[in-house]
Amino acid sequence: MENHNLPPDETILGELESLESELALSAAGPQVSALVRLIRSDPSWPERLRGGKLDQWIVLPLRADKFPALVRLKEHIERLTYLQGQDALTGLANRRGFDQTMAMEVERSSRFKTPLTLCIMDLDNFKAVNDAHGHTCGDTVIKAMASILLDEMRMIDTAARIGGEEFALLLPGTGLTRALILLRRIQSIVGDTCITCDTARLRMTMSMGVASYRGKLTPDPAKLLAAADKALYRAKRAGKNRIEAAPILDLVHGEEPSLVHQNEKRFLFSSFSGPSSSAEQNKD
Amino acid sequence: MTEANTTLSIAVASGKGGVGKTNLALNLCFALHELGGSLVLLDADLGLANLDVLLGLSPEKNLQDLLGDDSAQSVLLPLAGERLVLLPSASGVAELVEMDEDVQSLLLGKLDALFRQYDFLVLDLGAGISPTVLSFAAMPQERIVVITPEPTSLTDSYALIKVLCTQHQIKNFQIIVNMAESDKEGKNAFNRLAQACDHFLNLPISLLGVVHRDPMVTESVRHQVPLLKFAPTCQAAKDIREIAKTIMDRRARLKDLIARTPILKPLI
Numbered sequence: 001m002e003n004h005n006l007p008p009d010e011t012i013l014g015e016l017e018s019l020e021s022e023l024a025l026s027a028a029g030p031q032v033s034a035l036v037r038l039i040r041s042d043p044s045w046p047e048r049l050r051g052g053k054l055d056q057w058i059v060l061p062l063r064a065d066k067f068p069a070l071v072r073l074k075e076h077i078e079r080l081t082y083l084q085g086q087d088a089l090t091g092l093a094n095r096r097g098f099d100q101t102m103a104m105e106v107e108r109s110s111r112f113k114t115p116l117t118l119c120i121m122d123l124d125n126f127k128a129v130n131d132a133h134g135h136t137c138g139d140t141v142i143k144a145m146a147s148i149l150l151d152e153m154r155m156i157d158t159a160a161r162i163g164g165e166e167f168a169l170l171l172p173g174t175g176l177t178r179a180l181i182l183l184r185r186i187q188s189i190v191g192d193t194c195i196t197c198d199t200a201r202l203r204m205t206m207s208m209g210v211a212s213y214r215g216k217l218t219p220d221p222a223k224l225l226a227a228a229d230k231a232l233y234r235a236k237r238a239g240k241n242r243i244e245a246a247p248i249l250d251l252v253h254g255e256e257p258s259l260v261h262q263n264e265k266r267f268l269f270s271s272f273s274g275p276s277s278s279a280e281q282n283k284d
Numbered sequence: 285m286t287e288a289n290t291t292l293s294i295a296v297a298s299g300k301g302g303v304g305k306t307n308l309a310l311n312l313c314f315a316l317h318e319l320g321g322s323l324v325l326l327d328a329d330l331g332l333a334n335l336d337v338l339l340g341l342s343p344e345k346n347l348q349d350l351l352g353d354d355s356a357q358s359v360l361l362p363l364a365g366e367r368l369v370l371l372p373s374a375s376g377v378a379e380l381v382e383m384d385e386d387v388q389s390l391l392l393g394k395l396d397a398l399f400r401q402y403d404f405l406v407l408d409l410g411a412g413i414s415p416t417v418l419s420f421a422a423m424p425q426e427r428i429v430v431i432t433p434e435p436t437s438l439t440d441s442y443a444l445i446k447v448l449c450t451q452h453q454i455k456n457f458q459i460i461v462n463m464a465e466s467d468k469e470g471k472n473a474f475n476r477l478a479q480a481c482d483h484f485l486n487l488p489i490s491l492l493g494v495v496h497r498d499p500m501v502t503e504s505v506r507h508q509v510p511l512l513k514f515a516p517t518c519q520a521a522k523d524i525r526e527i528a529k530t531i532m533d534r535r536a537r538l539k540d541l542i543a544r545t546p547i548l549k550p551l552i
Contacts, residue, residue: 251415259413259443267480268438 006076007069015067087161089139090146098160098168102221105158105172110218115175117212118168119183120228124205124240126165137197141204144195152186167206168228176212176248183208183243191241205241207232217250224249288543292535293405293424295328298431299440301411304462305430307505308495308524309408310338313368314512315528316404321535322367323404324360328420335370335408339363340508343372351391356398367402392548399547403535413444422452423548425541428492432463433473442480449485457481458492460527470494493527495520 006012064071081088085097093101102118109116123145130138142165149159149167158170169186171179187206195202209232213219227246235244260268296309306329313325326347327335335341345359360369399405407424410417421427427448431441441459448454459477464470474491481487498520504511512521535542 248415251418259446260439264442264480264484265439267483268442268476269435 005072007072011069012073015069019067019070087146090143090161092146092149092167093158093160095160095162098158098162098170099221101158101160101170102224105170106219106221106224108172109213109215113215114173115213115215116219116224117171117174117176117179117210118224118228119171119179119208119210120162120225120232121167121169121186121206121208122163122232122236123165124207124236126204129202129204133197133200133202137200137202140197141195141202144193145190145204145206148186148189148193152182152189154182175214176210176245179210179212180243180245183210187241187243207235207240208243209233209235209246210243211246212248214248214250219249287400289400289545289547290539290542291399291402291405291547292426292531292538292542293399293407293547294426294428294531295407295409295421295424296428296430297409297417297421297444298411298429298437299413299442299444300437303411303430303432303437304495304501305411306335306408307338307501307511308430308460308462309406310335311511311521311524312528312531313404313406314364314510315525316531317364317368318512318525319528319532321403321532322401323406324369324371324399324402325363326371326405326407327373328407329410335372338505338508338510339370341370341372343370345372347371347373347391347395350394350398351387356394369402371398389550392550396547404531405547412440413447418447418452419551421448422454423551425545425547426456426458427454428458428460429489430460430462431473431477433461433465433469438473438477442477445477445481445487445489446485449481449487455487457487457489459489460492461494463497464494465497467494467496470496492530493523495523495527 062071062074078088082094082096085093085100087094087097105116108114123141126138126141129141142161145167146159146161149169153159153169153171156172158168160168160170162168169183171182174182187208190204190206193203195204209228209230211224211227211231213224227249231244231246235242238244296305296312298305310325313323316323325335329335341361343361345354347359349359350356360371362368363370405424407420409420421444429441429445431437445457448457459474461470461473464473471491471494474494478489478491481489496519498518500515500518501511501520504514507514511518512524515521
């Protein structure tokens with residue numbers, strides 16, 4: 001369906017060869033040609049990408065004026081991975097994939113009355129990394145974080161990259177107490193991981209916001225996201241590198257922001273015309 | 285068919301900390317014990333293991349150990365022989381709220397068998413209106429809300445009653461006014477709360493009793509000895525005994541209702 005948009009194979013191969021020779025001329029080392037060959041000849045490259053061999057990859061700017069066919073091919077691949085629900089850089093689910101999984105897990109949670117927990121994570125001070133070390137380095141950091149998530153989460157969990165430096169972890173069948181055990185572990189591993197990028201050695205932290213349904217109410221994805229987001233905001237405000245949990249959603253359902261209204265307070269304090277009421281109020 | 289239940293379960297709650305709730309719950313237990321009742325006191329006050337402190341205890345096992353092979357006897361701490369025992373819960377209580385229904389009903393089943401052997405189950409809840417507190421406040425048959433005449437205590441206890449009433453459909457609350465300078469001050473505080481509950485929640489609440497402010501309470505806490513043992517004849521001790529008598533009568537009067545109400549209702 002999309003194929004008719006793609007340049008013919010010969011054009012792509014031609015551009016790849018000239019790219020390869022250009023790279024060889026700049027003496028960038030053996031990985032560079034391996035990279036190019038891999039794209040050209042190995043149909044299993046997405047698996048390799050996901051399989052943790054990311055260290056061998058180098059991110060290169062592809063100049064559209066010089067390699068128009070490759071740029072189009074790259075855009076095509078990105079579009080396909082997006083449609084597939086995958087984030088091209090990390091191999092995690094992207095926003096679209098995340099939304100699909102969320103819809104399914106919400107259905108599962110409401111059908112089987114199982115808990116569902118969502119954690120939204122945001123890398124702390126990520127912009128500073130990009131500014132100081134460049135976007136290539138930023139990408140390395142993002143990939144390192146993604147691989148920690150993939151390593152630590154369970155097979156049934158879903159990790160997604162839902163924004164530039166924002167991740168989501170959806171934990172089906174898991175309540176707040178158990179989720180926090182996993183999240184604290186991730187937090188400590190992130191803190192202990194040293195990411196090497198060119199000459200820089202970076203240590204990152206993440207802020208996390210968690211929200212849970214106990215499985216007593218049908219989860220509302222929008223509410224779950226909003227609650228996790230709000231908790232994340234609190235974690236950021238409270239000094240970052242923290243985990244903040246929203247109140248369990250099916251326990252606070254329907255709760256109003258202010259529990260005791262002004263008119264109720266007035267009733268408790270002033271409108272009751274009992275004896276010596278004013279004297280007691282002043283005591284406190 | 286199991287035998288009809290005879291245990292009256294009561295949660296002692298307060299919207300606000302520092303109103304003397306835990307101390308009151310403990311001494312009520314001693315007073316009920318003096319009157320011949322047998323009791324199990326469940327420490328459901330999370331994190332702040334206050335009961336331990338009040339009694340100078342450090343329990344090794346807790347509620348959750350009941351799920352394993354530990355016998356009830358090895359988990360329970362006698363406070364005054366076998367007829368007044370403490371069931372420590374430590375952090376186990378928080379998890380009970382989150383437990384899946386199988387484990388929860390397994391534990392509730394074991395607890396039920398245990399509690400049935402006593403006349404009363406008293407749950408000492410944490411202060412405030414956290415989800416865990418609300419869940420536990422909703423489980424037993426009756427609820428005592430401890431307030432003081434302070435305005436902040438009134439608002440916080442009103443908030444607790446309001447949430448339990450509107451979100452958990454709980455309609456029976458009994459109030460103890462603690463630390464009252466006089467009977468009049470205590471009743472006045474109760475009346476304000478009662479009128480607000482009546483006016484906004486259409487909910488009648490009842491006054492269980494007033495406990496006077498008494499310097500012996502602080503003294504007894506400092507000595508880690510229950511007030512009823514430390515100063516058995518002081519005003520506060522008398523007030524607490526009075527309340528215990530009311531609760532004893534209530535249990536006798538509500539025999540039929542208690543028989544068909546579970547000791548702890550599973551969480552919805």
